Amino acid sequence: MPEPMQNGAFPAPSHDHDRCVRQAVAHAEQVCADRDLRLTPIRRRVLELIWTNHQPSKAYDLLEAIRGEPFSTAPPTVYRALDFLLDAGLIHRIESLNAYVGCDARHVAGSPMFLICRGCDRVAELPGTGVGKAIGRAAKRAGFAVDQETVEISGLCGGCADDA
C-alpha cells in the first residue's frame, strides 16, 4: 500500500509532487484573477521553480535556474518576482535561511509556523494557531501590539529521524 502522508506535515517521499505543483499554480491563477493581479510569465516561472521541491529556494539559485530562458538573469528580475509573490501571499520567506518556499496555505488564516528539517532540508508549513495564541498572551502581558510573527523551528522530520 502507498505510504501515508506523515501527519500531513512533511509529504511522504512517494507523494505525487506534480500534483503539489499543479495545485500551487492553479491556486495562484485563482488568487491573481480574484484580486486583479498579474501573474506574468516571469512570476509564474519563479513560482514553479520554487515549487520544484519542498526545500526552500535561494534567490540566486532561482536566478541560475532561469539561465537560457528568455528572461533577464540580473538579480532584480528574481527579486521583483519574489516581492510580488510574497505580497500576494503565494510564497513565504524563511528568515533563518534567506530562502523562499511556496505557501501551501495550511496556515489557513493566521500566521504560519515553519518546521525546517536539517536532515532533508525540507520545510513544512503548519497553522500557527496555538502558537499564535501563546504569542498573543505573552505580547499582551508586555503591552506589545503584534504585527507580524516569525516562527521558524529547526529539527528533524519523522522520515529523517527514522533514518538516523
Added chain:
Amino acid sequence: MPEPMQNGAFPAPSHDHDRCVRQAVAHAEQVCADRDLRLTPIRRRVLELIWTNHQPSKAYDLLEAIRGEPFSTAPPTVYRALDFLLDAGLIHRIESLNAYVGCDARHVAGSPMFLICRGCDRVAELPGTGVGKAIGRAAKRAGFAVDQETVEISGLCGGCADDA
C-alpha cells in the same frame, strides 16, 4: 515620580542603562570564568558596543564603531567576536534583521522569544515558555523533533503605541 518599567519587557526611556551595561559585562565575565572561556578585549568591546542600547546592532555598524580603536577593522574581526558571543549565549542573532542583541537572560532556561518594535527599533527578550510548549505540541503532532526555535515578533511597544 520615576516612570515604571513597562511590564519588565521594554525598559522605560528613563531607566539606568549604564546599569544594563555593567550587569551584562559582569555576567559575561562570570560566565567566561565559569566555563573557562576567554573574554578577550575585542570580544568584550563588541559586547559593550552591542549593549550601547536596546536596539539590535548590525555587524558592519560594529565594525565601523571600532574604527580608531586598536583592533583590525576587517569583517572577520567582528564576525569572530559575534560567533564567540553567540556560542557563549551572551548575545542573540535576530534573523529577521540580520542583527545582534545582548542576551538579558530573561528567558532563563528554554528558548527566548523576541519582541521587535518598529517604532523605536528596540528588541525585548521574553521567556518563550508558553510559546515553546505550543510549538512542542504542534511539532509532536507532526512527528518533528525540535532542535532550535526562532520566534521573532514585530509590532509596537507600549511606549510607541502611546505616541501614536
Added chain:
DNA sequence: CGGCGCGCGTTATATTATTACATTCCGTCC
C-alpha cells in the same frame, strides 16, 4: 627548546539584496 592550539591580522571572495535609470508593454481615453 619544540610543537600545538588559539586568537588575531590580512586579503580576497562569496552571498544576498537594492538603487537608479532606460525601455517596453498594455489598458484607457480621446
Added chain:
DNA sequence: GGACGGAATGTAATAATATAACGCGCGCCG
C-alpha cells in the same frame, strides 16, 4: 487608430552581509 500613463521588465552599478584561506605570535605543555 493614436496619445498618454502606469506597471512590468531590462540593464548596470553598487550596497550590505558573511565566509574562506593563509600566516603570525603567543602561551602552554611536554
